[in-house]
Amino acid sequence: xxxxxxxxxxxxxxxxxxxxxxxxxxxxxxxxxxxxxxxxxxxxxxxxxxxxxxxxxxxxxxxxxxxxxxxxxxxxxxxxxxxxxxxxxxxxxxxxxxxxxxxxxxxxxxxxxxxxxxxxxxxxxxxxxxxxxxxxxxxxxxxxxxxxxxxxxxxxxxxxxxxxxxxxxxxxxxxxxxxxxxxxxxxxxxxxxxxxxxxxxxxxxxxxxxxxxxxxxxxxxxxxxxxxxx
Amino acid sequence: xxxxxxxxxxxxxxxxxxxxxxxxxxxxxxxxxxxxxxxxxxxxxxxxxxxxxxxxxxxxxxxxxxxxxxxxxxxxxxxxxxxxxxxxxxxxxxxxxxxxxxxxxxxxxxxxxxxxxxxxxxxxxxxxxxxxxxxxxxxxxxxxxxxxxxxxxxxxxxxxxxxxxxxxxxxxxxxxxxxxxxxxxxxxxxxxxxxxxxxxxxxxxxxxxxxxxxxxxxxxxxxxxxxxxx
Numbered sequence: 216x217x218x219x220x221x222x223x224x225x226x227x228x229x230x231x232x233x234x235x236x237x238x239x240x241x242x243x244x245x246x247x248x249x250x251x252x253x254x255x256x257x258x259x260x261x262x263x264x265x266x267x268x269x270x271x272x273x274x275x276x277x278x279x280x281x282x283x284x285x286x287x288x289x290x291x292x293x294x295x296x297x298x299x300x301x302x303x304x305x306x307x308x309x310x311x312x313x314x315x316x317x318x319x320x321x322x323x324x325x326x327x328x329x330x331x332x333x334x335x336x337x338x339x340x341x342x343x344x345x346x347x348x349x350x351x352x353x354x355x356x357x358x359x360x361x362x363x364x365x366x367x368x369x370x371x372x373x374x375x376x377x378x379x380x381x382x383x384x385x386x387x388x389x390x391x392x393x394x395x396x397x398x399x400x401x402x403x404x405x406x407x408x409x410x411x412x413x414x415x416x417x418x419x420x421x422x423x424x425x426x427x428x429x430x431x432x433x434x435x436x437x438x439x440x441x442x443x444x445x
Numbered sequence: 446x447x448x449x450x451x452x453x454x455x456x457x458x459x460x461x462x463x464x465x466x467x468x469x470x471x472x473x474x475x476x477x478x479x480x481x482x483x484x485x486x487x488x489x490x491x492x493x494x495x496x497x498x499x500x501x502x503x504x505x506x507x508x509x510x511x512x513x514x515x516x517x518x519x520x521x522x523x524x525x526x527x528x529x530x531x532x533x534x535x536x537x538x539x540x541x542x543x544x545x546x547x548x549x550x551x552x553x554x555x556x557x558x559x560x561x562x563x564x565x566x567x568x569x570x571x572x573x574x575x576x577x578x579x580x581x582x583x584x585x586x587x588x589x590x591x592x593x594x595x596x597x598x599x600x601x602x603x604x605x606x607x608x609x610x611x612x613x614x615x616x617x618x619x620x621x622x623x624x625x626x627x628x629x630x631x632x633x634x635x636x637x638x639x640x641x642x643x644x645x646x647x648x649x650x651x652x653x654x655x656x657x658x659x660x661x662x663x664x665x666x667x668x669x670x671x672x673x674x675x
Contacts, residue, residue, distance in 0.1 A: 256538050259489035261498035267530035268491035268498035300497035308486050316592035326502050362546035390650040401654045409645035420620040420635040427634050
């Protein structure tokens, strides 16, 4: 399943995946799309419901050129996602950009938006593989040590695949783009307040056997030099 | 402009704002909607473009019963947002839920989804007030110490208002909902790996006057006991 970045389908901009505002923030390298998708925790899925767009947060995973989504077979949003065009956005906020003038305040971010039509994954082996990809995205290293899906669980689950061909990536980084006159006037602080996500210490389930230790795939994810145990 | 939570318009569920999956996660208290919107940094705006949903990350702000969005008058997404129905989602991820079985992995989150039609804000005073709300959402306390928008900047900016009446809030918290049989089998760690956003030390702009200190509204936002200065 693993392909090198070179072998992957390049980003193919269409009118809706072509960045029209702040073009200097657009990225055309396919590896940057993968990097944003792999760094995000959730995506925002846009579907059409009764002719109106509906945006819903959901879990996802990526393997090669495919983004996988899943949910209950009874979920209206997934049925809508199968019936029409969809849009999926993954955004990482990296900082608040403080400027010398109100209109130049901004955010530093990495953002990927994918457009297309989702296809239901029906092949049994591919379905299990897709669920592994989604689980490993949320909890890397966990799949192999937990109970795999039962036939009943699989029957109640819908898995969708979205091709990553039609996508755009935007990145903003660095300080504010203040007007020369405002910089010259001086006296006002300008810069970036960085923001990032950190893991806190894992909290064992209330019904956990006392003898079971936190596995390394969970513990290694936390940065124990930064995060105090509560 | 400020109203008490009691005086606010209650959440009025319509078919598209009624939670149909995992109903136990739905919240009906209007104050919970405000809390999620106020805690988020960005929203994901869903608009219709050429009959397809397009999801885009964008900055926002809330005042009372109104969500404000802004952008360039030339931005296609804002023009689309004015022309048809929109959906706005704000999601905060609070943790990864590790379960004893693959299908019970989940995320803890707080999520708000608003549906409706945006109205362009044209009244000059209300436009400036809306931009203040958006700026103060991203950078609380900054508006009063930076240069206000010029007439030229205001003319190039579109401000949209979205009523918060048609909205839904979902919250998941706590540990995994494992099957009794898997809990009884035992031996597998289960629990929550909490995640949260932290501010790092502010980075002054490269062209900042050496004498200008970091203002208290920026510095007070950082938690200096947790975040090492880089």
